[in-house]
Amino acid sequence: MIAKRLKFGDTIGLISPASPEDPDKIKQGIEFLKSQGFKIKEGNHLYDRWGYLAGSDKDRAEDFMNMFSDKEVDMILCVRGGYGSMRILPLLDFKIIKHNPKILVGFSDITIFLNVIASKSGFITFHGPMGSSNLQDTETLKSFLSTLMNGYRPYKLLNPSNINLNCNIRGITEGKIVGGNLSLISATLGTPYEIDTEDNILFIEDVGEQPYAIDRMLTHLHLAGKLKKCHGFILGQFTDCSLSNYERSLTLNEIIKDRILSLNKPTLSNFMSGHDYPKLTLPIGAKARIDCYRGEINILEAVVI
Amino acid sequence: MIAKRLKFGDTIGLISPASPEDPDKIKQGIEFLKSQGFKIKEGNHLYDRWGYLAGSDKDRAEDFMNMFSDKEVDMILCVRGGYGSMRILPLLDFKIIKHNPKILVGFSDITIFLNVIASKSGFITFHGPMGSSNLQDTETLKSFLSTLMNGYRPYKLLNPSNINLNCNIRGITEGKIVGGNLSLISATLGTPYEIDTEDNILFIEDVGEQPYAIDRMLTHLHLAGKLKKCHGFILGQFTDCSLSNYERSLTLNEIIKDRILSLNKPTLSNFMSGHDYPKLTLPIGAKARIDCYRGEINILEAVVI
Numbered sequence: 001m002i003a004k005r006l007k008f009g010d011t012i013g014l015i016s017p018a019s020p021e022d023p024d025k026i027k028q029g030i031e032f033l034k035s036q037g038f039k040i041k042e043g044n045h046l047y048d049r050w051g052y053l054a055g056s057d058k059d060r061a062e063d064f065m066n067m068f069s070d071k072e073v074d075m076i077l078c079v080r081g082g083y084g085s086m087r088i089l090p091l092l093d094f095k096i097i098k099h100n101p102k103i104l105v106g107f108s109d110i111t112i113f114l115n116v117i118a119s120k121s122g123f124i125t126f127h128g129p130m131g132s133s134n135l136q137d138t139e140t141l142k143s144f145l146s147t148l149m150n151g152y153r154p155y156k157l158l159n160p161s162n163i164n165l166n167c168n169i170r171g172i173t174e175g176k177i178v179g180g181n182l183s184l185i186s187a188t189l190g191t192p193y194e195i196d197t198e199d200n201i202l203f204i205e206d207v208g209e210q211p212y213a214i215d216r217m218l219t220h221l222h223l224a225g226k227l228k229k230c231h232g233f234i235l236g237q238f239t240d241c242s243l244s245n246y247e248r249s250l251t252l253n254e255i256i257k258d259r260i261l262s263l264n265k266p267t268l269s270n271f272m273s274g275h276d277y278p279k280l281t282l283p284i285g286a287k288a289r290i291d292c293y294r295g296e297i298n299i300l301e302a303v304v305i
Numbered sequence: 306m307i308a309k310r311l312k313f314g315d316t317i318g319l320i321s322p323a324s325p326e327d328p329d330k331i332k333q334g335i336e337f338l339k340s341q342g343f344k345i346k347e348g349n350h351l352y353d354r355w356g357y358l359a360g361s362d363k364d365r366a367e368d369f370m371n372m373f374s375d376k377e378v379d380m381i382l383c384v385r386g387g388y389g390s391m392r393i394l395p396l397l398d399f400k401i402i403k404h405n406p407k408i409l410v411g412f413s414d415i416t417i418f419l420n421v422i423a424s425k426s427g428f429i430t431f432h433g434p435m436g437s438s439n440l441q442d443t444e445t446l447k448s449f450l451s452t453l454m455n456g457y458r459p460y461k462l463l464n465p466s467n468i469n470l471n472c473n474i475r476g477i478t479e480g481k482i483v484g485g486n487l488s489l490i491s492a493t494l495g496t497p498y499e500i501d502t503e504d505n506i507l508f509i510e511d512v513g514e515q516p517y518a519i520d521r522m523l524t525h526l527h528l529a530g531k532l533k534k535c536h537g538f539i540l541g542q543f544t545d546c547s548l549s550n551y552e553r554s555l556t557l558n559e560i561i562k563d564r565i566l567s568l569n570k571p572t573l574s575n576f577m578s579g580h581d582y583p584k585l586t587l588p589i590g591a592k593a594r595i596d597c598y599r600g601e602i603n604i605l606e607a608v609v610i
Contacts, residue, residue, distance in 0.1 A: 051555035052517045083517045086524050187521055190495025191528035212357045212388045216492055219391050223496035250356035 016054035019082020081108030111180030118285030139278030171266035205236030205274030237274035321359035324387020386413030416485030423590030433586035444583030510541030510579030
């Protein structure tokens, strides 16, 4: 099963499955998507708020499931991450989701859904921009539309021409792309929803974490056997994860070297997907080949039909 | 096997298995321990420093193992937590540790060792003060000495008389005490070193984590099945884990209610063990009965011999 490609005129379902977004930002996002030629269906609880959660778990899960069941909805776009996705995992019906494959897009806290659905429901999901404001960045929009509209055949995924995709460990390898936000990957280890990295290519990014915390999360993955099992790595942006006071800390580069590069698996870094701009759309669960001589990600299968 | 009790004149081995401590503080701690009537043996790498780590993994692990093997050393006291304990887990020999049971004391990042050793090496460890400065607090020292010197028979563990031990969910239950710092319990789930809560009483505390992060860690334990398996809870201090801006967040109390109290298992809170003072010494791996009518923790077995 595979989700059908996005077309102008399609209906995009908007949901807040994690933290609440500023209502004005949601409305601006809706206007923008309409101006691009899409119809919008709002989740019943899109604007709900319960502390740092966008409403109760039950309501967020209901919106999530409704969008998959609703035949009028062609694709599902999250408006914000933050925190809360993992709270609703036990309330989701992965069989219903499996029988209604649809494009699902988001990142950060949404990492949880992207990987669980790719794994349990068996179709490709998309690590990409949120529906509230991210799409108004030109390169971000270009990658989003190009992937979701034209990704019905293999394609090459490159950084924008002025940004290097670095080859840290040279080599060529293949596997499914899995991953996203490192904090959330770590926060689901040991649960029925944990990431499967075996024979896969692990993509990671994060924001606002101190170097020692990045170390702790990578060490968590290491002790869980998740790093040695994968075929290679794509490192995205690590935004605001450095400390100015070097004396007190190992640098982010030292940590990456110690925990990732020491494994000597093909590794790309500086891939533009994460909390910085532009945010390229990366298909989670898609077979890919990473070429760490040329700095290329080759998507080997159709990601939409 | 069980560690032998502490006696005045014994030799305390000091180690830095995680982050480095200020050398002046270590020296003050040593003088204080000597003034109390103990001899001190310093780990070879006690003062090492590699960024946020107290030296290389190999060297920290070597000090850790040496203290267990060294017949001159009667008990082992960590000087600081911070971060780094989990990095050396694969370098430890739990068989050697098992055959050399000794009192081991620390908290925070040291949580990792306390639980792994209680579980893999099968003797009781101690969630208690660090050797650098914590012991100079009167109640902390009193609990430390009393537990390690007199804990060869069952005893009652109470908060200091002016501090309530709250009964949040009433009831009486028994089990081994496991746990410590919530962040570290979460950071080892899904690894061979993860905590075993089955039929046990789970103790948790934390410091400097935002409410949503406490929620995320408790949800992690929940999804990993660790909360429903245990018999009851002891909640320690959650120091600096509240946000002033209520609008943006659920409160810590709301989170505890939602993730812990909703399970309806006997639960005590405000137990004085964690990042606040006084720091009572809690035996990890010891059989206990919590009485959540009277607000008492009854240690049912000798914790030293």
